[in-house]
Amino acid sequence: MSLFYFVALLSIFFALMVIFAKNPVHSVLYLIITFFTFTIHYILLNAQFLAVVNFIVYMGAILVLFLHVLMYMNLNNEGSEMKSMLMKVSGLIAGMCLLVTLVGSMKTLAVSDPVNLQDADLGLVKNLGKVLFSEFLLPFEVSSILLLSAMVGAVLLAKKEPKSI
Amino acid sequence: MELAFVIEKFVLITVVFVLTLLVAMYSTLAERKIAGFLQDRVGPNRAGPFGILQPLADGAKMFFKEEIIPTESNRFLFIAGPSLAILTACIGSAVIPWGQKLTFGDYVVDLQVTDINVGILYIFGVVSLGVYGVMIGGWASNNKFSLMGAIRAASQNISYEIPMGLSIIALLMVTGTLSLKEISEQQSGFVNWNIWYQPLGFLIFLICAFAETNRTPFDLPECETELVGGYHTEYSSMKLGFYLFAEYINMFVSSAVMATLYFGGYNFPFMYDLGLSENWITIIGVIMLFAKIFFFIFFFMWVRWTIPRFRYDQLMNLGWKVLIPLAIANIVLTGIVITVKDLL
Amino acid sequence: MESLSNRKKVLEQAPMNFWERIYLPAIFKGMAITFMHMFKKKETIFYPEVEREFSENWRGMHSLKRDENGRERCTACGLCALSCPAEAITMISAERKKGEEDLYREEKYAAVYEINMLRCIFCGLCEEACPKEAIYLDGPIVPADYLRKDFIYGKDKLVEAPLN
Numbered sequence: 001m002s003l004f005y006f007v008a009l010l011s012i013f014f015a016l017m018v019i020f021a022k023n024p025v026h027s028v029l030y031l032i033i034t035f036f037t038f039t040i041h042y043i044l045l046n047a048q049f050l051a052v053v054n055f056i057v058y059m060g061a062i063l064v065l066f067l068h069v070l071m072y073m074n075l076n077n078e079g080s081e082m083k084s085m086l087m088k089v090s091g092l093i094a095g096m097c098l099l100v101t102l103v104g105s106m107k108t109l110a111v112s113d114p115v116n117l118q119d120a121d122l123g124l125v126k127n128l129g130k131v132l133f134s135e136f137l138l139p140f141e142v143s144s145i146l147l148l149s150a151m152v153g154a155v156l157l158a159k160k161e162p163k164s165i
Numbered sequence: 166m167e168l169a170f171v172i173e174k175f176v177l178i179t180v181v182f183v184l185t186l187l188v189a190m191y192s193t194l195a196e197r198k199i200a201g202f203l204q205d206r207v208g209p210n211r212a213g214p215f216g217i218l219q220p221l222a223d224g225a226k227m228f229f230k231e232e233i234i235p236t237e238s239n240r241f242l243f244i245a246g247p248s249l250a251i252l253t254a255c256i257g258s259a260v261i262p263w264g265q266k267l268t269f270g271d272y273v274v275d276l277q278v279t280d281i282n283v284g285i286l287y288i289f290g291v292v293s294l295g296v297y298g299v300m301i302g303g304w305a306s307n308n309k310f311s312l313m314g315a316i317r318a319a320s321q322n323i324s325y326e327i328p329m330g331l332s333i334i335a336l337l338m339v340t341g342t343l344s345l346k347e348i349s350e351q352q353s354g355f356v357n358w359n360i361w362y363q364p365l366g367f368l369i370f371l372i373c374a375f376a377e378t379n380r381t382p383f384d385l386p387e388c389e390t391e392l393v394g395g396y397h398t399e400y401s402s403m404k405l406g407f408y409l410f411a412e413y414i415n416m417f418v419s420s421a422v423m424a425t426l427y428f429g430g431y432n433f434p435f436m437y438d439l440g441l442s443e444n445w446i447t448i449i450g451v452i453m454l455f456a457k458i459f460f461f462i463f464f465f466m467w468v469r470w471t472i473p474r475f476r477y478d479q480l481m482n483l484g485w486k487v488l489i490p491l492a493i494a495n496i497v498l499t500g501i502v503i504t505v506k507d508l509l
Numbered sequence: 510m511e512s513l514s515n516r517k518k519v520l521e522q523a524p525m526n527f528w529e530r531i532y533l534p535a536i537f538k539g540m541a542i543t544f545m546h547m548f549k550k551k552e553t554i555f556y557p558e559v560e561r562e563f564s565e566n567w568r569g570m571h572s573l574k575r576d577e578n579g580r581e582r583c584t585a586c587g588l589c590a591l592s593c594p595a596e597a598i599t600m601i602s603a604e605r606k607k608g609e610e611d612l613y614r615e616e617k618y619a620a621v622y623e624i625n626m627l628r629c630i631f632c633g634l635c636e637e638a639c640p641k642e643a644i645y646l647d648g649p650i651v652p653a654d655y656l657r658k659d660f661i662y663g664k665d666k667l668v669e670a671p672l673n
Contacts (some may be wrong), residue, residue, distance in 0.1 A: 052287055056286060061323060065299070065323060068316060199602075205546055206547065207551050471539050472536060
């Protein structure tokens with residue numbers, strides 16, 4: 001239990017560092033550490049599969065791409081003084097809206113006991129696969145279609161327009 | 166019991182770690198020797214008989230070299246890069262089953278550090294983390310060539326992880342488990358080796374392993390002809406040594422993974438027909454696994470000194486337009502075969 | 510255009526067939542070739558223990574010759590320094606004193622004779638320019654050293670050993 005609070009403290013700390021870091025590359029690196037603490041959370045919940053998938057997909061692929069894109073952009077020179085007042089105000093309003101939504105949704109949620117699972121072995125691959133392909137088959141397939149359509153959309157966006165229009 | 170367990174695992178981890186470093190150390194010598202032999206030379210032969218002390222000499226040289234950290238670099242990340250590279254390289258060997266059980270009286274030692282039930286995925290994850298060492302080091306050097314090397318490493322690793330994962334999926338459909346221990350046990354004897362069921366998958370996995378370990382013909386992140394030294398242009402002393410060493414450790418681990426996944430791991434032909442006691446089978450099994458690993462390490466080097474480097478667009482074409490469709494076709498084919506087999 | 514020499518050949522490149530396009534047979538062929546080289550005779554010469562035989566017209570380190578009586582042949586005429594394209598040779602001449610007839614053959618001799626081995630390109634023009642047949646490039650390879658000043662070879666290193 002104390003381990004959980006320690007890791008939770010670390011994840012919140014590094015998540016805050018993501019926001020407060022001046023250099024965007026440092027932000028991404030803190031984000032990587034944050035995701036690593038999430039992996040530890042999953043392991044603490046005995047969800048080995050989710051832990052490893054979080055490890056591979058988020059840490060190993062998505063954040064590598066983040067870092068990859070950031071490296072292309074020359075963000076080393078500080079350009080923060082260029083932001084206009086309008087940007088700041090709209091950012092503030094958007095952030096506040098998000099906060100209100102989050103707090104509202106938190107209030108409606110029932111408080112659950114996060115550490116005591118009903119079925120401790122649910123996170124193992126076999127049980128997870130069985131549940132995924134029987135009980136939650138429809139949402140699983142729908143989400144795969146969602147991902148496919150997103151992929152097709154990305155390809156369409158990336159494809160060059162034919163010149164003869 | 167608890168103490169004995171801790172001591173057993175500690176000894177096992179130490180042995181695996183030392184073995185990994187030893188193999189990586191002598192891989193550097195083997196690389197130069199093999200390069201020499203393939204080019205009608207003899208390779209290093211001055212330090213000790215046949216040059217067997219050469220790795221020690223190289224290591225000593227690396228330690229005593231001047232350490233240069235560029236003033237414009239990010240100091241912390243500059244040091245973190247090679248550390249991360251060697252860390253991720255070393256932790257990969259934790260889930261590989263090195264052998265069956267050894268029995269001392271009534272105490273049984275399992276020759277595997279840990280058997281988590283997502284073993285393959287763990288290795289896959291560790292491999293995908295390996296690129297961070299290169300990327301962070303390349304970015305922190307604050308050098309255009311290093312940055313180019315880092316970007317190349319990132320896009321290459323991302324691109325080749327996909328066909329690698331797809332080829333593993335086809336393998337998993339055959340084995341039905343993610344645990345490396347169970348996969349090894351399924352392949353007892355010779356005819357059960359996964360290579361006979363998944364030849365295409367193995368080929369894809371092999372090519373991707375070359376790309377993930379940054380070995381020639383896919384060593385574009387450190388391509389000397391275009392990028393000076395690639396991501397380690399600015400590195401000197403033991404930090405450079407760590408990068409080079411990490412490559413050899415990666416090679417060792419991926420050889421072990423290939424041997425375990427496709428070539429039966431510690432299994433060897435007629436292992437139960439010779440009338441050997443269980444401990445002897447285990448010991449010979451460990452030796453056989455290492456023989457397979459050494460063959461793959463030799464193969465890595467053999468390819469390096471035969472095939473020229475790819476061009477970058479060729480690399481991307483191979484990854485996205487050849488290997489991914491092939492891997493998907495392999496999955497579909499495996500699925501059809503399994504279904505037909507179940508129906509019959 | 511019409512070929513004038515009639516030796517022009519048009520190279521016809523057939524499109525690659527399936528096996529050529531998947532490259533694997535070519536890769537295996539190449540790997541077989543490199544593998545066979547592992548068992549070929551090694552061309553390495555183990556240098557300090559075994560030395561390669563030099564060819565007849567090999568040009569190595571310079572040596573300043575003596576005549577049949579053991580006297581230095583060089584007369585410090587400066588033609589070698591003049592002919593040297595790399596300007597590696599310098600010398601200071603001196604007049605032969607009485608009683609030194611068995612040391613120097615001519616009345617004028619080189620008191621200081623220096624060749625900078627870092628500048629020398631071993632072209633052999635000094636050898637050809639010398640009217641007294643005093644300098645020849647018949648030595649071994651010039652050895653490596655640590656300091657630049659150690660590459661300026663004086664008479665102590667250049668002059669042949671005395672006869673007896």
